[in-house]
Amino acid sequence: MLPDESLREAERLMTVCNSCRYCEGLCAVFPAMEMRRVFAEGDLDHLANLCHSCGACHDDCQFAPPHEFAVNVPLALARVRRDSWERHAWPSALAGLFRRSPVAMAVGLSVAVGAFLLAMAGWNDAGVLFTRQAGPGAFYRLLPHDALAVLFGGAFLYAALALTIAARRFTRSVDAQMPLRADARSIVRGLRDAATLKYLDGGGVGCVDTAEEPADRRRLFHHLAFYGFLLCFAATAVATLYHYLLGREAPYPWYDVPVLLGSLGGAGLIIGPLGLMRGRRQRRAELKDESQSGMDNAFSLLLVLVSVTGLALLLARATALMGVLLAIHLGVVFTLFAMLPYSRFVHGIYRVYALVRHAREMHELG
Amino acid sequence: MARQVDVLVAGGGNAALCAAIAARRAGASVLVLEAAPRFYRGGNTRHTRNMRCAHDSATAWLTGPYTEDEFWADLLQVTKGQTDEQLARMMIDQSKPMLDWIQQQGVRFQPSLGGTLSLGRTNSFFLGGGRAMLYALYRTAAKLGVQVEYEAEVVDVDIVDDRMRSATVRRADGTTESIAAKAFVAASGGFEANLDWLKEAWGPPADNFLIRGSPYNRGSLLKVLLDKGVAATGDARQCHAVAIDARAPKFDGGIITRLDCVVFGIVVNKRARRFYDEGEDFWPKRYAIWGRLVADQPDQAAWVVFDARSLSLFMPSLYPPISAPTIPELAGRLGLDPAALAATVEQFNAACVPGAFDHTVLDDCHTAGIEPAKSHWARPIVEAPFHAYPLRPGITFTYLGVKVDRQARMRMAAGGRAENLFAAGEIMAGNVLGQGYAAGIGMTIGAVFGKIAGEGAAAHAAR
Numbered sequence: 001m002l003p004d005e006s007l008r009e010a011e012r013l014m015t016v017c018n019s020c021r022y023c024e025g026l027c028a029v030f031p032a033m034e035m036r037r038v039f040a041e042g043d044l045d046h047l048a049n050l051c052h053s054c055g056a057c058h059d060d061c062q063f064a065p066p067h068e069f070a071v072n073v074p075l076a077l078a079r080v081r082r083d084s085w086e087r088h089a090w091p092s093a094l095a096g097l098f099r100r101s102p103v104a105m106a107v108g109l110s111v112a113v114g115a116f117l118l119a120m121a122g123w124n125d126a127g128v129l130f131t132r133q134a135g136p137g138a139f140y141r142l143l144p145h146d147a148l149a150v151l152f153g154g155a156f157l158y159a160a161l162a163l164t165i166a167a168r169r170f171t172r173s174v175d176a177q178m179p180l181r182a183d184a185r186s187i188v189r190g191l192r193d194a195a196t197l198k199y200l201d202g203g204g205v206g207c208v209d210t211a212e213e214p215a216d217r218r219r220l221f222h223h224l225a226f227y228g229f230l231l232c233f234a235a236t237a238v239a240t241l242y243h244y245l246l247g248r249e250a251p252y253p254w255y256d257v258p259v260l261l262g263s264l265g266g267a268g269l270i271i272g273p274l275g276l277m278r279g280r281r282q283r284r285a286e287l288k289d290e291s292q293s294g295m296d297n298a299f300s301l302l303l304v305l306v307s308v309t310g311l312a313l314l315l316a317r318a319t320a321l322m323g324v325l326l327a328i329h330l331g332v333v334f335t336l337f338a339m340l341p342y343s344r345f346v347h348g349i350y351r352v353y354a355l356v357r358h359a360r361e362m363h364e365l366g
Numbered sequence: 367m368a369r370q371v372d373v374l375v376a377g378g379g380n381a382a383l384c385a386a387i388a389a390r391r392a393g394a395s396v397l398v399l400e401a402a403p404r405f406y407r408g409g410n411t412r413h414t415r416n417m418r419c420a421h422d423s424a425t426a427w428l429t430g431p432y433t434e435d436e437f438w439a440d441l442l443q444v445t446k447g448q449t450d451e452q453l454a455r456m457m458i459d460q461s462k463p464m465l466d467w468i469q470q471q472g473v474r475f476q477p478s479l480g481g482t483l484s485l486g487r488t489n490s491f492f493l494g495g496g497r498a499m500l501y502a503l504y505r506t507a508a509k510l511g512v513q514v515e516y517e518a519e520v521v522d523v524d525i526v527d528d529r530m531r532s533a534t535v536r537r538a539d540g541t542t543e544s545i546a547a548k549a550f551v552a553a554s555g556g557f558e559a560n561l562d563w564l565k566e567a568w569g570p571p572a573d574n575f576l577i578r579g580s581p582y583n584r585g586s587l588l589k590v591l592l593d594k595g596v597a598a599t600g601d602a603r604q605c606h607a608v609a610i611d612a613r614a615p616k617f618d619g620g621i622i623t624r625l626d627c628v629v630f631g632i633v634v635n636k637r638a639r640r641f642y643d644e645g646e647d648f649w650p651k652r653y654a655i656w657g658r659l660v661a662d663q664p665d666q667a668a669w670v671v672f673d674a675r676s677l678s679l680f681m682p683s684l685y686p687p688i689s690a691p692t693i694p695e696l697a698g699r700l701g702l703d704p705a706a707l708a709a710t711v712e713q714f715n716a717a718c719v720p721g722a723f724d725h726t727v728l729d730d731c732h733t734a735g736i737e738p739a740k741s742h743w744a745r746p747i748v749e750a751p752f753h754a755y756p757l758r759p760g761i762t763f764t765y766l767g768v769k770v771d772r773q774a775r776m777r778m779a780a781g782g783r784a785e786n787l788f789a790a791g792e793i794m795a796g797n798v799l800g801q802g803y804a805a806g807i808g809m810t811i812g813a814v815f816g817k818i819a820g821e822g823a824a825a826h827a828a829r
Contacts, residue, residue, distance in 0.1 A: 019622035019683045022415055022495025025476035037682060059501060060494035062412045062620055066405060069622075069684075203493055204474065 002041060006079035010048065011039045013076050016069055023057040026203035028193075028358045029077070030057070035365050042173040048080035049174075049347070049354040054216070055287050056202025065286070078289040085346045088173065090165035097342035099291065102298035106335055110305065114331025117143060121323060129323040136249040142323050145249075148330070155337035162341035167349050174353070180360050190356030194348075197222060221275030225303060226348075228268020232307070235262035251317055263314065266307035273300035292344075299344040305332045370546040371397040371513075372827035373820070374533055376520040376587050377553035378402060379411035380496075380809055381791025383503035384816030385551040385823065387471055390510045392824035397545065398512060399535050401519035401554065402582035406618075407500065409555040410579040410763055410792065410808070413620045414496035415479065416489040417468075417809035419461040427475045430487045434458050440488075440804050448800025456772055457798060460814045465490060468813055472502035484650050489806040520587045523550065525594045528778055529785040549786040549823035552776075553816060556764035556792045557585020558605065559617060564761070567602035574666035576610060578760045581617040588767065588793055596784065597769035597777040600796030606803050607657025609633075610760030612667065613685050625755050626680040628656060629743050630725070631672030632714050633757070635663040638697065638706035640714070644670075645732070645742035654803050661759040668757040669700050671711070674749040679725055687753035696752045715746035763808065765796040774819035786826050788819035 002008045014033050017023065024030045028050045036043055053074045063069035082098065089095040097105070121129050121142040128141050140148075182190075193199065200219045239258040242248040252259050277300045280293065309329035316325055340346075373389040375382050378400025390396045400407050420434045437458045441449060469475070474493040478486035485491075492499040507514065515535075521542070522534035532546040557563045559581045564572040592598050614623035629649050632640050633656075642659050646652055660668045677687070690696035693711050694704035713736060721730035723745055731744045768789045769777040776784040791812040798811055 015682065016622055016684060019624075019681065020495075020620070021479045022492075022498075022621075024479050025491075025493045037678060056494060056498075060498040062495070062497050062618075063622070064405075067618065068615060203476075205494075205498075 002044075004083065006076070006083050007041055007044050010044045010076045010080045013071055013073055014039045014044070014047065016063060016071055017073065020063075022062075023060060023073075026056050026060070027052065027054070027199040028355065029073070029199075032358050032361060035361055036177075040177050042176040044080050045084040045170065045350075046174045046354050046357065048077040048084055049350040050199070050358055051077040051081065052197065052200040052351075053078055053287070054200050054202045054218075055284075056205060058287060059202075072286065074287050075289060078292065081347070081350075082289065082292050082295075084170065084173075084350065085166075088166045088169035089342060089346075090162050090169070094342055097339070098295050102294050102339070102343070103301060106298045106302050106339060109335040109338065110302075110328075110332045112331070113334045114328045117330050118324065118327040120147070121327060130320055132318065132320050133322060134318060136251075138317070138322070139250055139326060142326060143330075145243075152330075152334065152337070155334055159337045159340040163346065163349060166341060166346060167353065170350055171353055174357060178361070180357065180364060182356050182360055186356050186359035186363060189359035190352060193355045193359070194352045216279065217275060218279050221272045221279065223272070224268040225272025225276060225300075228265040228270075228272055228307070229303070231261045231265025232269060232310075233265075235259070235265060254314070259314065262310060266311050269303050269307040270311075273303045276300055296344055298339070302332065302336045302339065302343075306336055368532060368544050368546045369397075371395050372547065373397075373549050373551065373823040374399065374545060374547035375551045375553060375820075376533070377409065377551075377555060377791065377793075378407040378514070378516075379409040379553065379555065379791060379812065380414070380499070380503070381793075381812035381816035381819075382551070382553035383408075383500070383507055384468075384471075384813045385553055385788070385790050385820035386512045387503065387507050387510060388817040388820030389549075389551070389824040389827075390507070390512050390820075392821055392828075394549075394824035394827045396507075396512045397547075398507070398514040399518040399520055399533075399545075400514065400516050401584070401586075402516065402580060403538075404516045406580050406582055407504075407516060408496070408580075409583050411496045411500055411812070413579050414492070414499070414806075414809050415621075416485065416491040416806040417464075417813060418489050418804060418806035419465045419810060420458055421462060421465060424487075425475075425490075427477045427490060428487060429477075432488045434462070437461070437488075441798070441807070444802035444804045445798075445800050446802065448802075450797050453770075453772060454798050457811065457814045460818070461810050464810070464813050464817070467817065471506045473499050474502065484648075485805055519584075520552075520554065521590070523587070523590055523594065523787075525784075525787070527785075528782060528787075530787050548827035550788065551816075551819045551823050552587055552591060552768065552787070552789045552793050553791045553812070553819070554587045554793055555583040555585070556605075556795075557583065557588055557602075557766070558761045558764045559583040560585045563589075563602065568661075571661055571666050574758060575607075575661070576612075576614050576619065576623075576758050576760045577617045578608075578610065578614075578619055578621075578623070578762050579617075583763070583792075585764070591768050591776070591787075595779050596787070597779040599767050599769045599794070600765040600800065602764070602766045604765035604796065604801060605657075606654060606762040606765075607661065607759045608653050608762065609656035609660045609668065609757040611683060611685050612756035612758040614758070614760065619684075619760070622684040623760065624653070625670065625683055625757065626653070627672060627676065627755065628653075628670050630676035630679055631670050631747065632710070632740070633668050633670045634702070634707065634710055635668050636665055636702065638702045638710050640710060640736075640738060641668075643738045643741055645740045645744055647742075648728070650805070656757075657759040657761070660757050666759055669702065669754050670757060671696065671707070671747065671752065671754045673745075673747045673752055675745065677753060683755075685755070687755055689751045689753045691750050691752070693747070693752055696754055700754055700756065711747050714740070714744075715748060718744045718746045763792050763795070765799060765801070767792070767794045767796040770794045770797055770815070772818075773822045774815045775822065786823070788823050790815035790819040 063071040086095040235258045313325045372394035476493040517538035530550045611623045697704040697707035717733040717736040776787040
């Protein structure tokens with residue numbers, strides 16, 4: 001007997017779907033289902049994280065509500081997916097963060113950390129805080145580089161550790177029934193399917209949102225958000241190399257690599273998450289798992305705030321506002337790192353693993 | 367003044383939409399009246415998954431060619447010659463270009479589904495199944511400007527001198543409206559969901575039939591047309607019926623209540639006696655006779671019984687098997703006489719001739735010295751736990767329909783042809799299928815005759 005209601009409902013539906021199989025050509029979920037006859041927790045975690053929630057199978061289902069079989073696969077798998085993030089989170093005690101008013105928490109933590117940094121800068125040198133600073137090392141006259149490195153390095157390492165442990169728990173659960181070792185081919189294939197969001201198009205027709213006509217732009221907005229995120233990460237990485245290898249200190253001129261990458265990425269990280277939030281709001285009610293909207297919005301909001309504050313800092317860094325903007329931006333960045341292991345961010349890790357595993361399964365058993 | 371359209375289409379499935387789209391593309395104004403609410407639109411098309419079309423070579427989704435001659439040979443075989451050769455051959459010829467035409471209307475195909483390998487060469491599977499196919503057709507129809515109304519059942523047709531002038535539509539709130547049209551296409555399916563009509567044809571056994579598809583295929587229009595002098599084809603007892611899980615809902619259980627395990631066990635009636643050769647041939651060639659076989663048993667009930675070794679040899683289905691550690695206990699759970707079932711199993715086991723079991727070929731595991739024999743896949747039922755599924759006849763569709771000519775125009779019982787009345791799909795399938803069935807052929811009939819009917823209706827309206 002499966003431990004909770006979401007898993008039991010997903011198991012019920014997979015039994016229905018496995019007897020039908022009409023949706024086999026739509027995405028990875030149904031071929032993966034067909035390779036199983038019984039569905040343990042790990043199997044359902046795997047299927048749930050393969051699902052991109054495009055909704056095509058729901059529209060194509062002759063047994064969807066109001067039919068008495070009440071089949072709604074995207075919704076059932078969305079619930080299992082959310083639960084899978086919670087069940088495998090580390091430390092387990094913090095898993096509840098996925099649910100507890102995350103938007104308020106994200107904003108609160110950002111403000112708190114920002115205020116702390118502001119106080120630190122003021123205590124360091126109140127005179128510098130509200131005057132114009134320019135040239136290399138301007139940031140560090142406000143907040144000492146080493147203090148920032150410890151604070152943010154620590155947050156980054158913590159997020160990396162928590163995510164690694166969670167991912168390990170998840171992969172163990174998923175692999176429990178059918179152990180398979182990933183090989184180079186399946187890794188390449190899985191990464192490609194993740195990078196292109198291959199399965200977010202309802203088998204090629206496109207995703208359905210409000211009307212009969214597929215007009216969902218989630219793939220575009222997700223690409224903007226994800227690749228924007230990668231560009232911002234690349235900007236930070238390049239800046240780190242500048243600092244330690246070349247001895248060049250931030251801030252950098254607007255035409256330099258970190259600023260260009262960061263600005264481009266930041267634009268994506270504003271348009272992308274906003275588009276995704278709008279898409280979620282417009283999504284048909286029967287496909288929406290309302291229990292996730294807080295978590296989803298908190299994550300999208302943090303990404304937007306990181307970019308907006310970052311770009312504001314870039315524009316106003318030559319003015320006396322720079323100190324305050326820097327503190328706010330860093331407060332948001334810190335919050336993003338701290339919340340990463342308990343946010344929607346984890347879906348990317350679980351999804352990539354599920355897609356790699358699926359590529360392997362298809363090669364081995366399909 | 368009454369509303370007027372060029373072409374009025376009754377129905378909302380594959381045949382109706384093909385007719386509507388073809389008529390609209392030919393320039394006619396088209397109104398589609400679908401009796402079902404929006405979710406249930408499309409009748410049995412909702413439950414379909416493929417169509418059988420002739421083709422010259424393999425495609426991205428078909429594994430090889432399927433010639434017109436082979437198609438004709440298959441049709442001849444399943445109908446045992448009970449088909450209108452001229453109509454059937456015309457349909458087969460038209461099925462070839464249909465594969466392209468239907469894709470131009472937005473329908474997309476995929477390779478055959480898991481567990482349907484035997485159809486991979488002949489049948490084109492809809493990506494996402496029948497409901498996805500309907501979405502594509504409705505989307506295209508809407509773009510072209512076809513009007514569609516749901517919960518709008520055609521309950522009367524005004525026919526004078528073999529010519530239709532108007533039709534009466536009844537809506538969900540009980541109000542009726544008369545709509546005038548220059549031409550009319552009846553594509554409203556069979557009457558399999560009309561329990562009274564089934565009972566008229568079958569007597570009391572009909573009470574125990576399950577209807578596999580939509581509860582909206584009530585045949586109201588079919589009845590009106592036959593009453594008003596349109597010629598009939600087939601008789602009311604002809605239907606496509608398979609043995610499905612007895613626990614399925616009365617209506618609309620669809621494909622997931624089917625059971626593919628008959629060949630692996632024995633099938634007994636309520637007296638715990640076997641009544642037919644379970645291993646006569648491969649299941650895809652035999653499943654369609656089992657509805658009738660079960661319908662002929664007392665209370666229209668039967669049970670398939672097999673042992674632990676066979677449990678994972680067939681496609682999973684919706685309900686779990688009923689299981690027990692011994693045959694008498696299993697009989698108790700099924701409501702059968704334990705001693706009688708034990709005796710039947712014992713007798714069967716003793717008659718099994720040892721052989722090399724192989725469910726992928728017609729193997730040499732058969733019985734000797736019992737009636738009825740089991741010709742293949744006969745293994746003693748000995749390994750606990752023992753499993754069973756209860757069976758009932760499940761009606762997929764009925765064959766009684768209106769007679770048509772090559773233009774899909776209805777023929778009149780008194781002789782001659784109707785001037786502006788056309789029919790397509792299940793309501794006229796009996797013209798091609800006198801009996802029997804080959805997978806996916808219903809969709810071919812619907813699409814080919816739908817397109818012909820739509821074009822014919824538009825041409826008539828333009829005169």
